[in-house]
Amino acid sequence: MKKLLLALTTSAAVLGFAAAASAQDKTKICFIYVGSKTDGGWTQAHDIGRQALQAEFGDKIETPFLENVPEGPDAERAIERMARSGCAMVFTTSFGFMDATIKVAEKFPDVKFEHATGFKTAPNVATYNSRFYEGRYIQGQIAAKMSQKGVAGYIASFPIPEVVMGINAFVHGAQSVNPDFKVKVIWANTWFDPGKEADAAKALIDQGVDILTQHTDTTAPMQVAAERGIKAFGQASDMIKAGPETQLTAIVDTWGNYYIKRTKQLMDGTWKSEQIWDGLKDGILTMAPYTNMPDDVKKMAEETEAKIKSGELHPYTGPIKKQDGSEWLKEGETADDQTLLGMNFYIAGVDDKLPQ
Amino acid sequence: MRIELEKRPRPSTFYAVLSPFIALALTVIVGGIMFWMLGKDPLGALYSFFVEPLLDVWSLHEIAIKAAPLILIGVGLSVCYRSNNWNIGAEGQFIMGAIAGSIVPVVFHDWHSPLVLPLMLIFGMIGGALYAGIPAFLKANMNTNEILSSLMLVYIAQLFLDWIVRGPWRSPEGYNFPVTRNFAPEAVLPEILASGRTNLGFVFAIVAALLIWFMMRYTLKGFEITVLGQSERAGRFAGFSSRRMIWFSMLLSGALAGLAGIAEVSGNINKLQPIISPGYGFTAIIVAFLGRLNPIGVIVAGLVLALTYVGGEAVQLTLSVSDKVTRVFQGLLLFFVLSCDTLILYRIRIVLSGRTAAMAQGGAE
Amino acid sequence: MGILEAILLTVITAATPLVLASIGELVTERAGVLNLGVEGMMIMGAVLAFAATQATGSPYVGILAGIAGGALFSLLFGFLTLTLVANQVATGLALTILGLGLSGQIGEPYVGMSGTKLPQIAIPLLSDIPYLGPILFKQDLIFYISIALVVGVNWFLFRSRAGLKMRAIGDNHASAHALGIGVIRTRYLAVLFGGACAGLAGAQLSLVYTPQWVENMSAGRGWIALALVVFASWRPWRVLAGGYLFGFVSISQLHAQALGLGIPSQFLSALPYLATVVVLVLISHNRRMTLVNTPASLGRPFVPDR
Structure with missing residues (x-):
């Protein structure tokens, strides 16, 4: 208990110091x-x-x-x-x-x-x-290479466009490697409940998936994957500590680069109101090191990442069919931002019905 | 050493007045020690927690906004608890009231009329009352414990709200994000003062508290509530039905929680979204008890609790202490109020050793 | 391993904290005390168990810390409601609020750390039984304790003299007092037992269920545990059944989703709560049976006359 209090007070003291150093200008x-x-x-x-x-x-x-x-x-x-x-x-x-x-x-x-x-x-x-979906596309490709059963599990939070966009990008990436690749989705209906996320992870693994990815915030699914000996992807932060032999890569949100950019603009008077949607090339998100995979898979992932960064590859490039079989993107056509930002449909290959 | 209670012949008026102040003083002292342990200047922290928000017009408005739903729900619950009906699910009734009240501005969004707002408020009350009617029905007819049924219904209401804003009521202009369309101006609860954003919801809260105070004090219904709450048997002899009381108190508190819900959505959020309450329904339980289940007390308690939120945010910013401090404060305050209230009914004696202690020991083998 | 066994294993992990917290609360309520602070005691148990495990490296020390933390925290409740006869409902709620805030404070330095998982103990011979062996006899210590507690509490309440006295207190504290049974002392012990069990349930969360510390990680399980006590009509075996039923419903809804059945996930998520209400109604509808089991002086304060 004493140690606890000590830890508490020291961490608080550090914070207090930071606040005390403030000045008006x-x-x-x-x-x-x-x-x-x-x-x-x-x-x-x-x-x-x-x-x-x-x-x-x-x-x-x-x-x-x-x-x-x-x-x-x-x-x-x-x-x-x-x-x-x-x-x-x-x-x-x-x-x-x-x-x-x-x-x-x-x-x-x-x-x-x-x-x-x-x-x-x-x-x-x-x-x-x-543009989280850029990272999800790379993850999909890795999943398709690494999975033996050809089925991945996806723990999703809420059916908002951002999450649906991520699932679709993952599936599309996977199918660019293995056209028969399937994804099972569980909606945890929470961003943050380690118990529920762990249960969802277990349910997916029990249903036969051998790769796990998540769009919820705790490391619980990573821990379950580690325990059951399958591979998984991290979310928002590098979760390698929760699964040193489990994490393949993670989408790491690196907002700092953006915050620095905008603060500079504010200070030199060039700030203006914009709708900014940055991606891998701008450093607003980065991929955690590609680990626990053979070199050829790693090489493929790095190449895809480079192609996305250079603009050579748009993850949403046709032909892509919607889940109901109708055509969404023609050969070579890329998705426009408006459609992506309001995405409310699955593409073919998702083994789930989108909550409407 | 042991502590013994001795019942006073009559409740002490002296302590009835003084005990909240003793409790507040104890909370402040313990809170000060906590700030000191966190390495902060205790006096400065307490000042910006409890005093500073009261010196600024803006934060006074914010306190009123925060207090309005707490008071509305709290007075309803005070009636419930006085009659021995333990409605813990006000949070769910708040949500259902908000949903029912939003039928008009969401589904009939093309209909513009001054009737919109009154209809919304009425629908909100009906929605909350109906939802509280479920545990009332289950208790009155099925003998089901209302603490648990009303609590389980909270989770169900939250998920229902989640489904409805992602599904049927999702705004067509919202990029598929889980929100309903924004309410039209005539569906928005008007602000009452030019100096800030306090809205009509605060007036509802005060009026409701005063009406219920009047009812409890001057009407037969109030007497019935008190008698049935103290002893069901005595109530039956007086010809009161505890079954009808279940319905009355649950529907009343549900309606008030529902009104709080629609007032909050209409006045402050202007649309439905997956989360519309930061736990008002649960915090109001504290408010009801802090106010000693007395409507006037509930007004004061609601304002005090709102102050802890607003003040807690201020210290988070100025002293960078964590937001958990607010919760600890609320817990402490409630603890001290509850224990100080013992002084009203009992004299407390500390017995160092003695016959009674030995007897109690012997009695327990 | 077949899918059914896998599901059962998950259900066991999900149900164990519920069973533990409920069996503790059951004893508390049998003695006539209603402690709504289960959630608060549970989360305190979780954070202290995690902290102690990190400090010593041993999850067994963690278990002890969780139990001690829950019990100490419940003492606060006991002092207020038993010694100062404060309102039990309000005090319980205060305990929950305080617990959630305090655990967040204490746990701040531990967020994001990977925990140590409580090891499994295979019971020789029994764990070799086909199918059942690996499920029931290759578990962690807390699971075994949970089962032992249900058996033990059942024996205590209905087969022992002390249990009889405790039930007498719960049913009518005034006459129990007149018979010379130490009402307050017994109630203190019952409250402490409830706190210890809730603390152990918390330890299960941060050492077995998801070996990490996350703020609010009890996520309402304390409330479910409270519901289970009524659901079980204050019978230990039914706590076990109820806990596992709840666990089963909440796990199978996830499987239903993974199968892609196309039912809105919110409805599936609401299923466990709905099921609890329905069973609650079915059980309490039988008025005679509930009246027999409900501790009659539940939630009523007791002050000995002198």
């Missing part, structure tokens, strides 16, 4: 988190980005944040509190903060707002998002 770049900054997934990735930003600018800026802000009326209060406290720019890092961000932005025209994953902008509100 610093630019305040503020963050609103939907989860806990140590959730091991989505919010933690944003917080790592915030720390990278702080490290880049040192004591020229301050980066206060509020965590565990529920989506709804509390969000509006939290964002407004930030704006009132003199923040020059506020990053609101969850889709559910969209309307609250717009509302507060109207009241504070001099403050810049950046809303993650949304679609509403204003003169002082930009949106930003990451």
